[in-house]
Amino acid sequence: MIEAIREELALADPEAARSILRKNWLRLIIESHAAELEQLCVDHQDPHDPHILLIRACCRDLAGDSYGAEYLRGQGLRVAQDDFVACFTDLLLAPDASAKAAVADRAHVALAECGADDDYPSALFLLGWTEVRLRRDFARAIALLRSAADEARLRNRPETHRLAQSNLAFALTQAGLFSDAERVLDALPPSEHPSDWDRFEGGLPETNRGCIAYWRGDFERAIALFESVIVEESPGNNFEALARLYYVMSLVATKREDRYHTATGLLRGISKADKHGIPWDTLRRVVSAWLAHAEGQDERARALSAPVLTRTGAAVAHALLAELYRVMGEPVMSSQAFRLAAAAGMPRYARVSTLVTSAALHSVAGRGSHAHEQLERALETAASENVFAPFLADDPVIADLLSAHAHWGSSEQSFLLAVFERRGAHAAALAGILTDREREVLAFLRTTMTAEEIAARLGVAYPTVKSHIRAIYRKFGVSTRRAAVLVSEGR
Numbered sequence: 337m338i339e340a341i342r343e344e345l346a347l348a349d350p351e352a353a354r355s356i357l358r359k360n361w362l363r364l365i366i367e368s369h370a371a372e373l374e375q376l377c378v379d380h381q382d383p384h385d386p387h388i389l390l391i392r393a394c395c396r397d398l399a400g401d402s403y404g405a406e407y408l409r410g411q412g413l414r415v416a417q418d419d420f421v422a423c424f425t426d427l428l429l430a431p432d433a434s435a436k437a438a439v440a441d442r443a444h445v446a447l448a449e450c451g452a453d454d455d456y457p458s459a460l461f462l463l464g465w466t467e468v469r470l471r472r473d474f475a476r477a478i479a480l481l482r483s484a485a486d487e488a489r490l491r492n493r494p495e496t497h498r499l500a501q502s503n504l505a506f507a508l509t510q511a512g513l514f515s516d517a518e519r520v521l522d523a524l525p526p527s528e529h530p531s532d533w534d535r536f537e538g539g540l541p542e543t544n545r546g547c548i549a550y551w552r553g554d555f556e557r558a559i560a561l562f563e564s565v566i567v568e569e570s571p572g573n574n575f576e577a578l579a580r581l582y583y584v585m586s587l588v589a590t591k592r593e594d595r596y597h598t599a600t601g602l603l604r605g606i607s608k609a610d611k612h613g614i615p616w617d618t619l620r621r622v623v624s625a626w627l628a629h630a631e632g633q634d635e636r637a638r639a640l641s642a643p644v645l646t647r648t649g650a651a652v653a654h655a656l657l658a659e660l661y662r663v664m665g666e667p668v669m670s671s672q673a674f675r676l677a678a679a680a681g682m683p684r685y686a687r688v689s690t691l692v693t694s695a696a697l698h699s700v701a702g703r704g705s706h707a708h709e710q711l712e713r714a715l716e717t718a719a720s721e722n723v724f725a726p727f728l729a730d731d732p733v734i735a736d737l738l739s740a741h742a743h744w745g746s747s748e749q750s751f752l753l754a755v756f757e758r759r760g761a762h763a764a765a766l767a768g769i770l771t772d773r774e775r776e777v778l779a780f781l782r783t784t785m786t787a788e789e790i791a792a793r794l795g796v797a798y799p800t801v802k803s804h805i806r807a808i809y810r811k812f813g814v815s816t817r818r819a820a821v822l823v824s825e826g827r
Contacts, residue, residue: 338369342376350381354388355453358421361391362458365428367495368531370395386412390425397429398532402611405429420446420454427466433649436613440466457491460484461500468503469613471651474511474683481507498525499533502540512684514548514721521545543575543582550582550589551685553724553758556765558586566602577606577616581623585656588630589728591769591811599627615650622653626660634664645672651680655689662693663731670697685725688718692726696733707737708744719751727755728762732815735759763812763823770811777804782821 341360345353357376364373374395377388389412397405409429413422423439423446430436443463450456464480467473481504488497501520508517521541534540546561562583565576584599603624607616625641628634641657644650654677661670670693677690691714698707714726727738738755746752770778780790791801809815812823 338364338372345376353380354382354385357391358387359453359455361394361421362424362455362462363493363496365394365398366458366461366499366533367493368533370398370532374399384411386414387421388412390421394425394428420450420459424459424462427462430613432610433470433613433615436466437470437472440470457484457487457493457496460487461496461503464500464507465503466613468507468510471510471649471680474507477507478504478511494525495531505544506540509544509547510683512686512721512723514552514723517544517548540575543579546579547582550586551725552722553728553762555586555589555725555762559583559590559592562586568598568602568605574611574614580606581619584623584627588626589725591630591766593630593769596627596631600624603627615647615653618644618647618650619653622650622657622660626656629660629664637664638666645669645676648676649680651677651682652686654680655682655686655693658690659693659726659729662696663729667697667700684717684721685723688714688723689726691717692729692734695737696731699733699737704740708741711737711741712746712748715746715748715751715755719748722754724755724758728759728813730763730766730810730813732809735813735815735819759813760823763814766811766813770808774804774808774811777801778808778820778824781805781808781817782824 341356341364344356348356357373357380361373364370374392377383377392377395380388382388389408393405393408393412396402396408406429409425412425423442426439427436427443430439440463443459443466446454447456447459447463450459460480461484464477464484467477467480481500485497485500485504488494488500501524505517505520505524508514508520521544524541542561542565546558546565549555549558549561562579565579566583567576580602584603587595587599603620606620608620610616621640621644625637628637628640637660641660644653644657654673658670658673658677661667661673674690674693677686682690691710695707695710695714698704698710718724718726727734738752738759742752742756776794777790780793785793787801787805788798791798794801805817808820812820814820814823
């Protein structure tokens, strides 16, 4: 395609050449000809034409040159009218969510008014891509990407079709429609050579599958998938950055303490500023706070997460933060994070997380009936897509509540049974990471010896033994000595 355009440009007068570039620029960017497109712009007879400058700005952004992109965009917008090229350049380059949302609203109008020289399939794709990142209306984003895929198929544009389908899978994942997302991912054609857009986005299919694995509680598979995406020396943008965030959460869930130092470095590599409407600093802070808590640094966790309580528009991050504050014994702040999550419109898996958090808060406050009602809602919401992760916390409050709920009576008995099975498997996996001293204490727990007697036998202080016992309970996700012994024996 790029060669055909070069030939057309060689024969065209300046105005015709400008029309050719205007008609094809968005497709060339999406279908991985950004470098060649930029060269065509530089070689154009009027390289300072505002449309040419705006097209170059998009090429610069995909090349990782955000500064050059911003300078060229500024030059072009000084004289360009609010037309298709200006609108969709802004759609790609607008950094923060509020600016991107405003441009997206303009783009919906521009899409309805596409002319003969405007690239409708590519515009559909880019607008759907934007709406997913804004997370303000997943149904609309999914519809746009389905339409983009259909248009690309009808017009025989396989690369645009692949990218639309790939991003459709992402939209479905983010909406919590995991089964539909997996069907789309399974049907994706293989990409033998990563395109410019693939490199720009960074490992979308693997990251999608990893996110699904995480929320379904398959943390080991999630870790393996994210490790295939993460490049430690990279700037940590887009899906590679999302992979880093979920990778660290998976390490925390599996208590991979030997990897926490590496995890800290990966989080440092994530942008502290919004990009393409994604609140990276909010996401980075919440995950960093979880990591600090896992390392026993709750004050640092509070300091990292405090600014997030003043921000909006990050439902999943606020859902995870609500659970973290609950675990750290901060019910008021947990409720505040909960309200922020609810205000943003939560996908299914985030809703499950907040319902489990709410149930635990009610339980600790002595409101048993409310706790069971919230837990029942969590089970009902989680069952259709097998969202297990929020139920697997190695927390005695969650463990006791689930046990009590089995006697309370649930309409989701089969899923509740699956939760218990997953908790047992997760606890058994964690058992392999007990310290030498914890394994020694666990051996004594199988006897009738008291904690005082164990301390005397080991020649250590009684509080030290109690600390080891609490660590064993935490890692096994249980709250009693008998339960710890049963888990250790695989029962």
